[in-house]
Amino acid sequence: MKAIFDERQLKHTPQRYFRRGAYIPHPEQAERAILIRDMLLANGFPIEAPQDYGDAPIKAVHDAGYVDFWKDAYERWVAEAGDAEPIPTYHPGRRAGRRSDSIYGQLGWYATDTSVPLTAGTWEAIYWSAQTAIEAAARVMAGERMVYGLSRPPGHHALHDAANGFCAFNNAAVAAQKLREKFAKVAVLDIDTHTGNGTLDIFYERGDVFLCSLHVDPAVYPTYYLGYADECGAGEGEGATLNLTLQPGCTEESILERFREGLAAITEFGAEALVVSLGFDMANDDPLSEVKMTGAGFEIMAREIVRMGLPTALIQEGGYLGPSLAKNAEIYLTASRDELAKTEPVEV
Ligand SMILES: [Zn+2]
Numbered sequence: 489m490k491a492i493f494d495e496r497q498l499k500h501t502p503q504r505y506f507r508r509g510a511y512i513p514h515p516e517q518a519e520r521a522i523l524i525r526d527m528l529l530a531n532g533f534p535i536e537a538p539q540d541y542g543d544a545p546i547k548a549v550h551d552a553g554y555v556d557f558w559k560d561a562y563e564r565w566v567a568e569a570g571d572a573e574p575i576p577t578y579h580p581g582r583r584a585g586r587r588s589d590s591i592y593g594q595l596g597w598y599a600t601d602t603s604v605p606l607t608a609g610t611w612e613a614i615y616w617s618a619q620t621a622i623e624a625a626a627r628v629m630a631g632e633r634m635v636y637g638l639s640r641p642p643g644h645h646a647l648h649d650a651a652n653g654f655c656a657f658n659n660a661a662v663a664a665q666k667l668r669e670k671f672a673k674v675a676v677l678d679i680d681t682h683t684g685n686g687t688l689d690i691f692y693e694r695g696d697v698f699l700c701s702l703h704v705d706p707a708v709y710p711t712y713y714l715g716y717a718d719e720c721g722a723g724e725g726e727g728a729t730l731n732l733t734l735q736p737g738c739t740e741e742s743i744l745e746r747f748r749e750g751l752a753a754i755t756e757f758g759a760e761a762l763v764v765s766l767g768f769d770m771a772n773d774d775p776l777s778e779v780k781m782t783g784a785g786f787e788i789m790a791r792e793i794v795r796m797g798l799p800t801a802l803i804q805e806g807g808y809l810g811p812s813l814a815k816n817a818e819i820y821l822t823a824s825r826d827e828l829a830k831t832e833p834v835e836v
Contacts, residue, residue, distance in 0.1 A: 489825045491533045492623045493525055493638040494616040499609025500641050502654075503573075506602055514605075515775060515808045516654040521640035523814040524804070528638070531822055535638075538616065538623035545622050546615075549661045549690050551649035553587075557598050558614060558656060562606045564591040574606035576651075597650075604641075604651040614656040617641055621659035624801040625666035628761065634800045634828055636766075636821060637663065642805040644678055644765045645711060646686040653682065653711055660765040660803045661690045664697050667761045667801065675759035675798075677750060678702065679789060680767025680805040681777055683715025687765065688729055695724040698757040700750040701765075702743070704778055705733040728757070736778040740785040743770065747789060751796060762798040768807030768816045775808050783812065783819040790820045794827035 498521060502514035528535055547555050565574040568591050578596035587597050595606070604610075617639040624637030637659065644660050645653030660676055664687075667674045676691070678684035678701040685706075691697040706715040721729035730753050732746040754762070768774065770781035793800065802824070807813050 489533065489634050489636060489821070489828060490627065490632065491528050491535045491636045491638055492538050492620045492627070493521070493535050494537050494620055496609075496612045496616040497521060497620065497640045498613065499607075500613030501607045501609060502605045504605075516641055517809060518640070519809060520807065520813065521638060524638055524817045527814040527818045528821070531818060533636070533821065533825075536623075538619040541619055541622045541626075543615075545662055545666055546618050546657055548665045549648070549658060550646075554598050554649040555657075557594055558611050561591065561595065562608055562610060565595070565606055568592070575602045599651040600647065601652055603654050604656055610656070614641060617643065618657040618659050618662050621663040621801070621803050622666050624803065625663040625763070628799045628801050629667065629670045634794065634802065634824060636802040637804065639804045642767070643803070644680060644684040644687050644805050645682065647689040652686060654806075655686060658686045658690060660684070660763050660805070661687050663801045663803055664691070664763045667763065668696060671760040671799070672696065673698070673757065673759050674761050674763065675700065675754040675757060676763045676765060677754060677793070678765035678767075678805070679747065679770070680765055681770040681774070681779060682709070682767070682806060683711055683731065684765055685711045685714035688714055688719065688731075691725065692721055692729060693723040693725040695726075695728050698728045698730070698754060698759060700730040700732065700753055702732045702747055702750055703734065704736060708736060709778060734779055738779050740781055743779060743781055744785060744788060748792070751792060755796070759798060762793070762796065762800040764793060764800060764802045765805045766802045766820070767805035768813055768820070771807070771810060771812050771816050773812050774810045776806070783816050786816050786820045787823040790823040791827045794824055794831065797831070
């Protein structure tokens with residue numbers, strides 16, 4: 489099983505995150521990707537760089553003005569505000585109003601929270617994170633059974649036209665849209681501990697992309713506003729969204745029980761290809777976790793996903809700098825490779 493990664497993804501360097509009334513060191517650090525990259529190398533996974541597919545595949549799921557905004561936002565900020573920290577401050581209300589030409593106005597217009605500060609390398613990092621996901625999808629379309637895209641920064645909170653929850657471009661959604669060029673029905677299975685609210689936003693009225701998101705109940709846990717069990721899609725997407733919510737403190741057994749409900753629903757939908765939004769922040773020692781997942785649980789998920797038999801792009805989402813991040817990624821990916829070896833000829 490191949491892995492895709494580009495070193496330019498390390499260039500987004502957020503420093504601080506305002507959480508529950510206090511600044512904390514920003515959890516979404518480049519070191520996350522470095523730890524996983526080094527684990528891949530140590531375990532003999534071939535790592536390849538993505539091609540440049542341009543911004544069209546990103547604009548296929550995101551507002552074009554939103555994508556273009558990121559290209560020179562940092563330079564515009566510096567020209568206007570100097571070395572002040574570029575954190576979104578002015579956000580539109582429920583009656584959205586209109587987009588201002590000001591960098592201050594646009595920074596808030598294109599973000600629902602303060603979690604994606606602009607840094608000098610943000611554009612490059614988010615662009616190559618998306619290209620990594622596109623490359624993983626392209627390899628799957630070319631016939632590889634499973635490919636791992638080490639996307640960083642993560643993507644599943646990014647809405648159609650707004651950053652949210654450390655995410656700017658929705659890498660998994662971009663990959664799913666790419667897969668639609670070959671496969672009529674694509675499913676996204678999101679096992680990050682947070683709701684895939686951005687993926688939900690993008691595909692909510694689409695019947696060709698099924699989203700199953702397994703996450704801690706948004707009534708009591710970020711992202712708070714989307715991902716409730718009664719949100720099932722709308723219009724042509726009616727029934728193509730499935731939110732499986734977990735209670736804080738829940739056990740691995742109950743997580744796996746809900747996970748299997750998700751697999752059954754994806755099979756029922758008739759998915760021809762799969763994107764996994766692969767977060768490791770359900771881990772019991774992840775700094776953001778409120779549930780009790782262990783490496784053994786991640787191994788079970790990995791094997792059962794392979795046994796679904798679908799062409800699959802694994803796209804990295806969350807999982808933060810706790811003691812077991814690299815270990816859980818290693819357990820998940822080596823178990824996937826092992827399970828794949830039982831079902832297909834050995835790769836040459
Ligand atoms: Zn997460």
